[in-house]
Amino acid sequence: MVIAASAILLLSDLQHRGRAQARTASHKWKLYFVQYNDVIDVKDAQAGVLEGLAESGLVDGRDYQVEILNAQGDMATVSALVDAAITAHADMLITFSTPTLQAALRRAQNVPVVYNYVSSGLKAGAGKSNTDHAPNVTGVSLLPANDEALTILKTHFPTIRRLGTLYCPAETNMVNAKIALDEAAKRAGFEIEYVPAETATDVPDAAAALMSRDIDAVLQLPGNLTASAFGSIGEAARRSHIPVFAFQKSQAIGGAMVVVARDYRDSGRHAAHLAARIMRGANPATIPLEDFGKTSLIVNLDAARSLNIPLPPVLVRSAREVIGGTGGNR
Amino acid sequence: MTLLLSAWTIGLILSLLALGIYISYRVFKFADITADGSITFGAAVAAAMLTHGRHPLAASGAAFVAGALAGTCTGVLHTRFKINQLLSGILVMTALYSINLHVMGQSNLPLLSATTLATYAQDLGRWISGHDSATLMGWPVSARDLGSLLLAAAIVLVIAAILWLFFNTNLGSAMRASGDNEQMIRALGVSVGNMIVIGLAIANGLVAFAGALLAQYQGFADVQMGIGMIVWGLASVIIGRALIGSDSVGAALTGTILGSVLFRLIIALALRWGLNPNDLKLVTAIFVFAALVLPSAMQKVRRHAAAS
Numbered sequence: 001m002v003i004a005a006s007a008i009l010l011l012s013d014l015q016h017r018g019r020a021q022a023r024t025a026s027h028k029w030k031l032y033f034v035q036y037n038d039v040i041d042v043k044d045a046q047a048g049v050l051e052g053l054a055e056s057g058l059v060d061g062r063d064y065q066v067e068i069l070n071a072q073g074d075m076a077t078v079s080a081l082v083d084a085a086i087t088a089h090a091d092m093l094i095t096f097s098t099p100t101l102q103a104a105l106r107r108a109q110n111v112p113v114v115y116n117y118v119s120s121g122l123k124a125g126a127g128k129s130n131t132d133h134a135p136n137v138t139g140v141s142l143l144p145a146n147d148e149a150l151t152i153l154k155t156h157f158p159t160i161r162r163l164g165t166l167y168c169p170a171e172t173n174m175v176n177a178k179i180a181l182d183e184a185a186k187r188a189g190f191e192i193e194y195v196p197a198e199t200a201t202d203v204p205d206a207a208a209a210l211m212s213r214d215i216d217a218v219l220q221l222p223g224n225l226t227a228s229a230f231g232s233i234g235e236a237a238r239r240s241h242i243p244v245f246a247f248q249k250s251q252a253i254g255g256a257m258v259v260v261a262r263d264y265r266d267s268g269r270h271a272a273h274l275a276a277r278i279m280r281g282a283n284p285a286t287i288p289l290e291d292f293g294k295t296s297l298i299v300n301l302d303a304a305r306s307l308n309i310p311l312p313p314v315l316v317r318s319a320r321e322v323i324g325g326t327g328g329n330r
Numbered sequence: 331m332t333l334l335l336s337a338w339t340i341g342l343i344l345s346l347l348a349l350g351i352y353i354s355y356r357v358f359k360f361a362d363i364t365a366d367g368s369i370t371f372g373a374a375v376a377a378a379m380l381t382h383g384r385h386p387l388a389a390s391g392a393a394f395v396a397g398a399l400a401g402t403c404t405g406v407l408h409t410r411f412k413i414n415q416l417l418s419g420i421l422v423m424t425a426l427y428s429i430n431l432h433v434m435g436q437s438n439l440p441l442l443s444a445t446t447l448a449t450y451a452q453d454l455g456r457w458i459s460g461h462d463s464a465t466l467m468g469w470p471v472s473a474r475d476l477g478s479l480l481l482a483a484a485i486v487l488v489i490a491a492i493l494w495l496f497f498n499t500n501l502g503s504a505m506r507a508s509g510d511n512e513q514m515i516r517a518l519g520v521s522v523g524n525m526i527v528i529g530l531a532i533a534n535g536l537v538a539f540a541g542a543l544l545a546q547y548q549g550f551a552d553v554q555m556g557i558g559m560i561v562w563g564l565a566s567v568i569i570g571r572a573l574i575g576s577d578s579v580g581a582a583l584t585g586t587i588l589g590s591v592l593f594r595l596i597i598a599l600a601l602r603w604g605l606n607p608n609d610l611k612l613v614t615a616i617f618v619f620a621a622l623v624l625p626s627a628m629q630k631v632r633r634h635a636a637a638s
Contacts, residue, residue: 106549125440
């Protein structure tokens with residue numbers, strides 16, 4: 001049975017036997033999206049990449065075709081995803097998450113790799129610096145807009161000094177975001193309380209514990225776990241009359257009062273622009289790794305009203321999107 | 331061909347996990363959930379040592395010792411504190427989650443710039459093929475893939491041979507007897523508790539060693555890499571038994587290794603055929619079901635044909 005499975009696998013690859021891979025700037029590119037898990041943020045990032053490809057003037061079916069591979073959270077399958085893409089003669093891998101980037105770095109050294117949905121490409125091993133990196137790799141790292149969020153807090157909500165957030169110690173992106181938030185909070189003179197949560201079922205209790213720690217506001221770090229269980233965090237904060245500030249657009253709709261969004265959808269869009277440059281002939285070695293820096297401010301008037309917190313008009317005017325209120329979405 | 335080599339390599343690496351689970355589950359009838367934590371423990375210890383410049387063999391050996399310690403803890407919890415088998419494993423696995431985070435200092439450690447066994451595997455592949463790439467039955471393969479497969483196969487063969495020899499020693503026979511007939515072995519003056527502790531130490535040592543090899547092969551260790559591993563390990567052991575159909579030690583070890591390889595081949599096939607990612611696990615389960623029932627179904631058909 002093992003021999004039969006091996007033979008079937010080889011036969012599936014028969015058309016590639018002895019054939020050299022030829023890649024030109026004008027042919028239809030086979031793009032492989034390599035994902036570790038299937039969570040809300042990955043879907044956001046994926047939607048961003050597809051939007052970015054369209055924005056770059058590339059047409060699905062004419063200029064490229066997309067295949068999506070997902071390990072469904074099984075780490076031992078991550079390498080197999082990359083190998084499956086290589087065996088199918090992928091022209092480019094677009095990775096979503098740190099483990100898939102690392103597997104691509106190890107296993108796909110002759111195929112262009114564009115990463116996104118990663119908090120730090122450098123920490124994941126993509127290079128020594130943004131310009132000195134693996135020659136086939138480029139991409140976009142994303143850390144939350146900590147400085148911008150803390151500036152808004154300091155300017156418009158001067159009574160808020162103690163902040164709290166849930167985080168998942170197992171999520172690399174969240175851990176890196178926590179380290180960055182720690183540094184930014186120290187610079188800006190804020191205190192931060194962290195409560196760990198490992199699974200979605202931990203979140204309601206962890207959120208309740210966080211609200212009991214005498215915090216002035218929640219500043220929720222972005223992450224898989226907290227994104228999917230944000231309802232529990234918002235509910236616990238609402239019960240304790242604590243305002244929620246966050247970094248993901250979806251959380252403004254979910255009840256956060258102010259969101260300084262630098263999210264995976266936007267960074268995915270930007271990663272697609274880098275991919276489009278490679279598809280038009282650019283060498284990934286010459287494209288520096290990037291730290292995504294664009295932010296957009298979203299305020300939720302309904303959330304503010306439910307807490308009896310007046311949002312400063314100047315803050316509302318500077319928002320790119322206003323949720324709730326008499327005017328509805330803007 | 332790359333996917334085939336990779337499926338075989340990961341299958342062989344994870345066969346060490348399956349061999350560990352074979353010892354706890356088949357030899358001792360002990361449902362040891364520690365494996366989910368000890369595979370990551372092995373990866374974490376090896377990765378932490380490798381990033382500090384330690385030799386890959388020392389790092390992999392330390393991973394085995396770390397896993398053995400974890401297994402010892404589970405065994406002691408069960409035999410000395412009389413805690414239920416499953417709960418002992420759950421307690422150690424849960425504790426290992428935090429320990430793994432401490433060992434790595436973060437949730438993910440890249441090994442791309444460290445010298446690992448994968449580096450030696452690449453050198454081995456280059457030495458055999460004479461280049462960075464080679465041709466195998468007409469397919470181009472990289473020296474690293476070829477070397478990794480050969481190295482993994484050599485390691486698994488050596489470990490399987492050691493286990494086979496061990497289970498034929500007095501101590502090994504006593505261990506097997508402890509699982510088969512506890513009362514009889516106790517009457518012969520053997521401490522069943524000690525046998526369970528030693529057995530779980532060896533089992534989790536192997537599981538952790540598999541974690542160390544997997545981290546070096548994939549180029550990173552991640553605190554989430556153990557999730558669900560116990561299930562795949564158990565599946566490999568059971569598939570292996572269905573494949574071989576014999577209970578002798580040699581056959582069981584061979585079957586377990588082949589079961590693990592078959593399992594990874596099935597996943598590789600599902601990926602190669604471009605199935606909807608959401609269906610990956612469903613399709614894997616169906617394939618495994620087919621692998622389990624097909625041999626006996628074919629046997630029945632043959633018997634029926636011979637009778638008529």
